[in-house]
Amino acid sequence: MFQTDELAITCVGIRKQFVLRHTRSLKEALVWFIRGRKGDLSRKFDALKDVSLDVRHGETVALLGLNGSGKSTLLKLISGVLQPDGGTVLTRGRVAGLIEVGAGFHHDLSGRDNVYLNGAILGMTEREIDEKFASIVEFSEIGEFIDTEVKFYSSGMYLRLAFSIAVHTDPEVFLIDEILAVGDEPFQRKCIAKIKELAGKGKTLFVVSHDLDLVATICERGVLLEHGHVVMDGEVHEVVAELRQRSKAA
Numbered sequence: 369m370f371q372t373d374e375l376a377i378t379c380v381g382i383r384k385q386f387v388l389r390h391t392r393s394l395k396e397a398l399v400w401f402i403r404g405r406k407g408d409l410s411r412k413f414d415a416l417k418d419v420s421l422d423v424r425h426g427e428t429v430a431l432l433g434l435n436g437s438g439k440s441t442l443l444k445l446i447s448g449v450l451q452p453d454g455g456t457v458l459t460r461g462r463v464a465g466l467i468e469v470g471a472g473f474h475h476d477l478s479g480r481d482n483v484y485l486n487g488a489i490l491g492m493t494e495r496e497i498d499e500k501f502a503s504i505v506e507f508s509e510i511g512e513f514i515d516t517e518v519k520f521y522s523s524g525m526y527l528r529l530a531f532s533i534a535v536h537t538d539p540e541v542f543l544i545d546e547i548l549a550v551g552d553e554p555f556q557r558k559c560i561a562k563i564k565e566l567a568g569k570g571k572t573l574f575v576v577s578h579d580l581d582l583v584a585t586i587c588e589r590g591v592l593l594e595h596g597h598v599v600m601d602g603e604v605h606e607v608v609a610e611l612r613q614r615s616k617a618a
């Protein structure tokens with residue numbers, strides 16, 4: 369057992385349900401109406417089923433699994449973007465989530481205004497943002513586009529600015545979902561170097577990626593999800609090998 373204050377993330381028995389709405393044919397809808405609207409036209413589906421997980425401060429964890437296994441859902445629950453239908457999620461320390469590119473950005477505002485908006489959302493004071501502004505823009509390499517409305521940015525430009533703001537908030541816990549895929553190679557290299565630097569400083573990393581070789585170089589621990597269950601939790605190379613084995617069988 370760990371001391372509670374050693375833990376950055378605690379998930380106990382989390383369950384997340386989504387409602388799947390089906391588009392029905394006119395005939396099906398008519399039958400449903402004639403029968404007095406009995407029965408449900410939607411179906412419920414558990415994306416996560418009783419997931420329990422502890423992550424200690426300073427751990428680097430890769431969340432792995434095939435498409436639809438529940439990785440992004442778990443990351444959204446940890447970041448607070450989604451609420452669980454059962455169980456509890458606790459985080460300790462400042463959390464920065466890079467989960468959906470451009471989420472938290474206001475499309476009609478300039479990059480500059482979004483730095484202030486996003487920085488505030490991530491817990492920075494205005495003064496802190498003033499002090500770090502030049503460094504945020506420099507890291508993002510957005511340069512002259514910083515005063516352009518972000519709706520005119522490419523997805524790579526969004527990522528650059530979002531990543532740069534997030535790392536400048538100096539988070540304790542860094543949640544990263546696949547998004548690095550939209551950056552070009554030089555920027556990806558720069559982000560990976562930054563992520564490794566954060567890991568080296570003892571920050572907690574929780575990373576979702578299908579790039580198994582990459583996560584194996586960044587993370588020490590792997591957690592394998594399958595159909596909303598944790599099916600393996602251990603040393604990252606062993607978990608990657610297990611996923612590769614299961615992928616062949618799928």
Ligand SMILES: Nc1ncnc2c1ncn2[C@@H]1O[C@H](COP(=O)(O)OP(=O)(O)OP(=O)(O)O)[C@@H](O)[C@H]1O
Nearest residue numbers: 386387388415433434435436437438439440441442
């Ligand atoms: N908002 C939603 N409404 C309905 N179903 C959803 C919603 N979000 C996710 N799901 C479903 O929950 C399941 C898990 O999705 P999730 O995005 O967490 O998987 P994932 O492991 O991240 O997949 P991928 O590797 O493809 O990104 C999928 O079947 C998905 O269709």
